[in-house]
Amino acid sequence: MARTVDVAELVDRAREGQPRAVARLISLVEDASPQLREVAGALAPFCGNAQVIGLTGAPGVGKSTSTSALVAAYRRRGKRVGVLAVDPSSPFSGGALLGDRVRMGEHATDPGVFIRSMATRGHLGGLSWATPQALRVLDAAGCDVVLVETVGVGQSEVEVVSLADTTVVLLAPGMGDGIQAAKAGILEIADVFVVNKADRDGADQTARDLKHMISLGRREREGGRWRPPVVKAVAFRAEGLDEVVDAIDAHHAWLADRGELERRRATRAAGEIEAIALERLRSRIGGLRGASALETLAKRVVAGDLDPYAAADRLVEGVGHDDAGGDRHR
Amino acid sequence: MARTVDVAELVDRAREGQPRAVARLISLVEDASPQLREVAGALAPFCGNAQVIGLTGAPGVGKSTSTSALVAAYRRRGKRVGVLAVDPSSPFSGGALLGDRVRMGEHATDPGVFIRSMATRGHLGGLSWATPQALRVLDAAGCDVVLVETVGVGQSEVEVVSLADTTVVLLAPGMGDGIQAAKAGILEIADVFVVNKADRDGADQTARDLKHMISLGRREREGGRWRPPVVKAVAFRAEGLDEVVDAIDAHHAWLADRGELERRRATRAAGEIEAIALERLRSRIGGLRGASALETLAKRVVAGDLDPYAAADRLVEGVGHDDAGGDRHR
Incomplete structure (x- = not known):
């Protein structure tokens, strides 16, 4: 300790x-x-002053480069910027192991930028629970903007949405057409689309496909919803990032006008509280697990003489009556 | 009801x-x-007889086609096959909405095949908790093999590993090189790699990159580990699927020889029990949420007069003392 x-x-x-x-x-x-x-x-x-921006997209769209270029764009506007990069901590790739200074060399010595890589593996639920708390640190430290960057498409993206005021989804030409985007479930979570690597063939087509999917989707929904803009960028040449910032700001203003920003933040806080509460309850189960109760129950389930629900009953017995356990700090 | x-x-x-x-x-x-x-x-x-195989890969690698071709390969060997397709239930894409018969037309009338699409959105933790239970249904119904197909790269893949005896990761040429694969965190979870669309340019390069990454990874690890084979396939022409089945069976035999199959299944059962126990505890929190306690606490956190940990304390108070709640069925 x-x-x-x-x-x-x-x-x-x-x-x-x-x-x-x-x-x-x-x-x-x-x-x-x-x-x-x-x-x-x-x-x-x-806490409560930082504008929280989620950045997500499939591997290969140029997420790290885009994040770095976006940081530069905010710095040109005089904003203090925090970055939380949520990477799978692979033994092969860098992830959190590469270290924060290596990751974004150009911003390493800028006192107006804080960069932090967070590991996700081993934590239940990916982003929960350390990321929201790290976000609160950056917020309290006076960051005007906090970028939360996640890798891949899946559960973590859904969580980014619950953290962010504005969610930016990155795509690249040739990464799949609009149908694939829909399959990946990104249409519902994006407030701003960025087609990165827009100097490549197919960028216009990708942008058109996206706009088409967006307009299709709107017909099925109630009116008065935000229509996600599609911005083209070439992040490694720092092109298009000011337009991305403008689109983010437009969305932010739209939220604020409708009282939606307050609602999103209340929802975020509720999720955070719930995650902490669950983690606490989970660690109580873990306490029983330490007594190898869970392993014994699991073997009985594998053998077929107990079903998982009956086993869970036995595991939950007693949880909640032990308020003096080792879980005080979660 | x-x-x-x-x-x-x-x-x-x-x-x-x-x-x-x-x-x-x-x-x-x-x-x-x-x-x-x-x-x-x-x-x-x-329960306990079915061989459980996880199939995963990024959108665009031809996952549905590969699953369908793999089902056909198992049918040729006289196996009864169950398929659980875990799709994000997008309002745009089909997902669970498309229905199971439409999804895999050629197997719709085969009495030796059960196909089921499961929705993931809205459930905490993606695959948990309904998928393991659906798997138990297919297992008990006499399926020799159950394929669990997930979409995208992320949290759900990690969960597939905990469900499956053998995890098959699908890739396609041009979807990114070995570094991207490593970034996506798939190297650690794959027991068998399939390079699909192997008739396209770059398939040999993708396979070589993968093998190189695998050999790099092995040097950093303890000996005696399974070395994931890399199999090339063209799923839409049903080419290479028998080799995939052979690779899966080789892995299964390897696991069984070392007692690792039993250990994987016990770990799976433990995870299942824990997920049910957590869901139960979670619904108790939900009961308090219904009384709008969580919303009130969340607003106080947003206002800055309470931190999330103190709020979680108040939420957890009382949980565990209410065993007669509406959560009996989870």
């Missing part, structure tokens, strides 16, 4: 923009430090 | 191979019927 730190002082230093204090706070959060709750309590009064 | 059915009779009929009985049992499971636990109990003695 790490030594006790002066949380109030750490939060003060983070709010002054000291990168090491920000990094330390995120580590306390990510490692589920015994001081996690103290940290959360100290951050609370300073 | 649906009328009460004679579960014992339904299980008998499913075991005789009546498709409607199988479909009905899966519906009871998927809809969290009041009779769900009765169903689970009735199935338990007949």
